[in-house]
Amino acid sequence: MELFDAKGCLSEEGLQALVGGQLDETQRLEAAEHLAYCDRCMDRYTALLTDDVLEQPPRSARGAVMGTIWIRRLMQNTWGRAAVATVAAVLALTLWRAGTLEQILHTGQQLNTWLPQTTQQTEPELLGKPIEDKKQLTEKLSDALDALLHHSADTTEK
Template sequence: MELFLENGHLTDEALQASLQGTLDEMGRLEVAEHLSFCDTCLVRYTALLEDDVLLTPAQPLAQSVMDRVRRRVVHVFFNRYAAVAAAVVLAVTFWSTGLFRNIATIPIRESQPPTSYSETVHEVKMPAAARVNAFFRNASDAFSHNIASLFD
């Protein structure tokens, strides 16, 4: 059986044999390679495929797919807004308890020896990042001290 015409395109027999699966391995490779770059033969091949009967599912899928999409949208919506709501609740809680006021001014000790106790601790303006770092460092130290005192 001839696979190609004189002009280089696939014969109708080759296309039919490819659809039926009666070509040998070398013939299948040649037809597949030719279809990968020849648009004319590819159009003819897909026209032959259009005659096939499409199978219909036993149950319609549209409703189940739409139900899954709706559930996914609701899930994503509530997850995003739940995270935002939790962040707002934490921010309001920290703000109302005065946690942010404590971060604004953090007492630090001078490097020179103090002359009196009143000079030992004073408020210093610090950048916000330094205040946050100092707050968490102090909180960590206090937590470690409290945990250590439990085991003493």
């Protein structure tokens, strides 16, 4: 009896002998070693031992599984974007309320006095109209942020 076929896998006769307990000690060790690394032979051996046919589901589960995966990815993207937007809003409000925004604007004006005159020359038509009055900018920012805060507070109370 040949335990292995020409490809090096267990022959049908060898598998039947293994299941039936007809192999000697050396042949059983060789078969066990081969089954340890050959998935194809292990599948064949397992099929001989179980003799059970796998149950087929009454309908395909592919649609339900793919739908669940799609919803999970959508929620991860949505919650991730919402978290980033929330962090950005909290950071902007914190900077505004702490007065950091005004300090940044003040530092920017101080930098303009330190730069050489050649770098200060810009083309206003390309950069837009510069804001002359710092108070005007602060008031506009304050009004916009207050409107946002009051609008969100009004919608949460309803």
